[in-house]
Amino acid sequence: MKESLLDVLCCPLDKHDLELEDAVGDDDVESGTLVCTECGERYPIEDGIPNLLPPDMREETPA
Amino acid sequence: MKGQEWYQADDVAAEYDDKRFSRGGQLIDFREKAAVLDALSPLEDKRVLEIACGTGRFTVMLADRGADVVGLDISAAMLQQGRTKAQAAGVADNLEFLRGDAGRLPFPDDHFDTVVAMRFFHLADDPHAFLQEMRRVSRDQIVFDTFNRYSTRSIYNWALPMGSRLYSAREVHALLEANDLSLSNVSDDFLLPYGLYRITPNVLASPLRSLDRLLGNAPFVDRLSSVSYWDATVDEPVE
Numbered sequence: 001m002k003e004s005l006l007d008v009l010c011c012p013l014d015k016h017d018l019e020l021e022d023a024v025g026d027d028d029v030e031s032g033t034l035v036c037t038e039c040g041e042r043y044p045i046e047d048g049i050p051n052l053l054p055p056d057m058r059e060e061t062p063a
Numbered sequence: 064m065k066g067q068e069w070y071q072a073d074d075v076a077a078e079y080d081d082k083r084f085s086r087g088g089q090l091i092d093f094r095e096k097a098a099v100l101d102a103l104s105p106l107e108d109k110r111v112l113e114i115a116c117g118t119g120r121f122t123v124m125l126a127d128r129g130a131d132v133v134g135l136d137i138s139a140a141m142l143q144q145g146r147t148k149a150q151a152a153g154v155a156d157n158l159e160f161l162r163g164d165a166g167r168l169p170f171p172d173d174h175f176d177t178v179v180a181m182r183f184f185h186l187a188d189d190p191h192a193f194l195q196e197m198r199r200v201s202r203d204q205i206v207f208d209t210f211n212r213y214s215t216r217s218i219y220n221w222a223l224p225m226g227s228r229l230y231s232a233r234e235v236h237a238l239l240e241a242n243d244l245s246l247s248n249v250s251d252d253f254l255l256p257y258g259l260y261r262i263t264p265n266v267l268a269s270p271l272r273s274l275d276r277l278l279g280n281a282p283f284v285d286r287l288s289s290v291s292y293w294d295a296t297v298d299e300p301v302e
Contacts, residue, residue, distance in 0.1 A: 005159050008133075008174065012167040049142050052163040057137075 001029045001050050011036035011043075012054050018043070067137060070117070076140035080118055088261045090272050094252060095181055095208070096124055098292040102206045102248065103177055106130040114165045114180035114197060119145025119158075121181060126154035133175075134160045135168070165193050170200045177204040185210045185227035190238055198242050198297060205244055205295045209235055211251075211288060235293060244295040251288035254279045 009018055016038035023032035025048075034043040034050060043052050051058070069075060084092040099121050103109065107129040116122045116134030118141050126132045126149065136142050142160045149155045163169055165183070178201040180193075187193050197205055212229040232249075239246055253260075255275045263271055279288060 009169050010171055012169040050161045052161055052169040054164055054167055057164050
């Protein structure tokens with residue numbers, strides 16, 4: 001995921017901005033966490049692909 | 064969502080393109096890509112979101128033609144296939160993949176010029192809700208396909224791993240209207256169902272397709288086509 005995608009992405013639940021934490025990789029983020037600035041929900045970046053599945057779908061959906 | 068687990072299996076994702084789009088399936092791939100290109104061109108600098116992008120068949124093509132593309136899917140395994148494909152095609156710069164729920168998109172209103180969903184609505188348990196969400200993030204255009212109720216698709220539907228939802232033209236028109244979308248174009252194709260093409264060897268696939276087109280052009284018969292490609296425009300809000 002390119003860091004510039006952050007300008008576009010928002011929280012799937014409340015559509016507020018996301019912040020990138022613990023980023024590994026430079027322009028191309030390989031892993032890290034996207035955190036909603038409003039509700040605090042955390043979305044992992046796995047193998048370069050952000051996982052923005054809402055928490056209720058994450059559990060029932062295997063990786 | 065139908066097929067949710069099936070599409071997430073690593074072996075299904077790895078074999079997906081080969082199983083679906085080799086042999087006679089190449090013709091389906093070709094036709095679907097033509098439908099998407101017809102609807103979306105010109106692509107230069109267009110912001111496109113593809114829902115249920117799977118292994119990136121369309122996302123990679125669109126990025127290659129200059130669009131700024133985001134591909135969303137529920138399956139990490141399918142997306143990794145797409146990522147590999149994008150890197151091999153050298154289009155990774157204007158293409159992003161992400162995992163997400165088509166019913167709750169992680170984008171602000173009106174962000175994209177066009178939202179595309181191919182091979183998606185036949186798996187949708189609540190088509191209205193999904194279309195509404197696609198419309199929310201699209202400024203201008205929505206493009207999708209449906210498998211048709213009154214067609215040869217009905218006959219072989221039972222053989223599919225998760226069944227699929229079939230639509231009549233009337234249902235699609237109602238869905239568009241309910242979401243303030245105007246139909247700009249629709250084309251119907253494949254009198255013979257996809258499954259038949261998939262099992263047909265290359266040498267016979269072209270003659271089969273010619274026969275399909277010939278029959279499909281006959282008056283009244285085109286109504287029986289198994290697939291429709293829909294191209295709709297977002298209505299301007301009334302001031």
